[in-house]
Amino acid sequence: MPPVLIGYLILRHFKMENGIIWWLTLASLVFYGWWKPIYLPLLLGSVVVNYAIHRVLLKTQDRFILIFGIVFNLALIAVFKYADFFIGNVNALAGADVPLLHLALPLAISFFTFQQISFLIDTYKGQVTECDFPRYMLFVVFFPQLIAGPIVMQKETIPQFRLAIFRSRLMLNLAVGATLFAIGLFKKIVLADGIAPYANTVFGLAETANGVPFEAAWIGALAYTFQLYFDFSGYCDMALGLARMFGIRLPVNFNSPYKATSISDFWRRWHITLSHFLRDYLYIPLGGNRSGVSRQKANLMVTMLLGGLWHGASWNFVFWGGLHGAYLVINHSWSALVAKGYVPNILPKPVAEFSARGLTLLAVIVAWVYFRAESFDGANAIIYGMTGLSTVYEPKLWETVTLGTAPIWAGLALLAGIVFLLPNSIEFTERYNPILGVKKFVAQRKTQGFLPLRWRPSYGWAAGLSAIGVVSMVQVYRLAEMTEFIYFNF
Incomplete structure (x- = not known):
């Protein structure tokens, strides 16, 4: 926190809006990767794919594209969070001996996946008209709420990622x-x-x-x-x-x-945010x-x-x-x-x-x-x-x-x-x-x-x-x- 805050204050002083956004994004990625760097590509890949789907939905509002995006996100959770659970239950019911995958649960996968699903649905409904990649990425990886919520909607945080907010009432x-x-x-x-x-x-x-x-x-x-x-x-x-x-x-x-x-x-x-999402x-x-x-x-x-x-x-x-x-x-x-x-x-x-x-x-x-x-x-x-x-x-x-x-x-x-x-x-x-x-x-x-x-x-x-x-x-x-x-x- 101390070096991140110092960097933020310096960029804030020089009124560098994009600098603040990228600085907080970089800090969030370092924070996430500190646990297990091997899962950092998974987070980044999820962000890139979902943003690409968002851009397609802006142009077409195709229901099939939305379903594809939701299935993609749920598939990530299914593999990393529930694969061994389902394999174990199938083995117990069928008397099979399918080996378990023993995958470690990627940190925060449920939270950043739910946020991105909500973003795609809001895009499909026309509630998101434009969002550049840096703000979208910060919306997903913002370290104060990345690990365990709250699950935030795009309308709640993305509009705040601007210089007027960053420079307001510091003390x-x-x-x-x-x-x-x-x-x-x-x-x-x-x-x-x-x-x-x-x-x-x-x-x-x-x-x-x-x-x-x-x-x-x-x-x-x-x-x-x-x-x-x-x-x-x-x-x-x-x-x-x-x-x-x-x-x-x-x-x-x-x-x-x-x-x-x-x-x-x-x-x-x-x-409350999970209750609202459900x-x-x-x-x-x-x-x-x-x-x-x-x-x-x-x-x-x-x-x-x-x-x-x-x-x-x-x-x-x-x-x-x-x-x-x-x-x-x-x-x-x-x-x-x-x-x-x-x-x-x-x-x-x-x-x-x-x-x-x-x-x-x-x-x-x-x-x-x-x-x-x-x-x-x-x-x-x-x-x-x-x-x-x-x-x-x-x-x-x-x-x-x-x-x-x-x-x-x-x-x-x-x-x-x-x-x-x-x-x-x-x-x-x-x-x-x-x-x-x-x-x-x-x-x-x-x-x-x-x-x-x-x-x-x-x-x-x-x-x-x-x-x-x-x-x-x-x-x-x-x-x-x-x-x-x-x-x-x-």
Whole structure:
């Protein structure tokens, strides 16, 4: 980051718009290639081929060309992400022995592929009239959001790649960006990685132990629930912060999803850009809710099953997606009954809202167990333990988990307080436009159910955020083993 920012500031000073675009592109390619240079040609090839298809679509708007582009992109994902999954299932069903390919998953392939599919579809619809290659390439490879999102649309970032944006309000951009980055780093390194060992221990033992005790099961499930929350929201904050240092605003991708009052509300808050992509480019083309209730429910299930498969080549992810599909079907059915007056609303509003949040969160936690577990047996062992149905287990195996659990529960309570009482990072900095469409974001907020903390550029906030940044960096060097961002796997 430091040399990239210095180069940007020099080019900004000399008002070199194309220089800034190519500098950020080069930096992004170096950043991507640092992991495994062998996959850099794959990224570059994908960018060149998709841009060529875009140019053809501008001239012809041929549906066959669009289908070819979509198939090309999906084929890349199919080969690198799902080939071994399909081969393994065919071998299991047919009793065959086809050798697995053992291909490493190219970093960010799902994210840059989805972005380019959306770009081709927008081109076909006439929503993209002209885009030069340098801006298109930066749109795909921009390093703050390349690895794990947010999935951005062309209309959101490409118009920002111009000198007027790069040269706007430098000190405020740096202040807001550094603030978001520091918060995200603290969430990831201190909070998410701090609770991760408890989740890893429980889920690891669940794969081998004979049953999981009640307390251990809940410790594991809740630890992972908070680990994933702070890991992913931390990444989103850091992405927003890095982009803002260059004057670029990204769309919101994470909005306090554990405060949701329904599963539909949850998916309006969790991985928002993926939800929008699945809605706009899968659910609606399938027919959405235009062909009757039964078709709508089928479309929901198909969308969520494929959304689960998008997260990884595993039946656990498919089952997780299916669970959320079933949740959404139940949610829509219940809402229809309420709308028609078949279900009387007898609870006071605060009680009803609290109950809705509690039930939604419980459903999400149960689904996370299958999302995290390495196998169905391991996930079922945790679920049986959470319900108290697991009565056969080896106590000695669980002593490391349950011994001295008071500090664990205190830590989980502290994380819950942060999640449910404090404003999220976007709310915290909302006066300074941390995201695209911040006015709409604020207008859609239904409740002020959090402490009214708001950031502003001041010495006090600078000192406080610098302190948590230092704590995070110290923790980096104290960790015995670095933990990757969870969503980089997808």
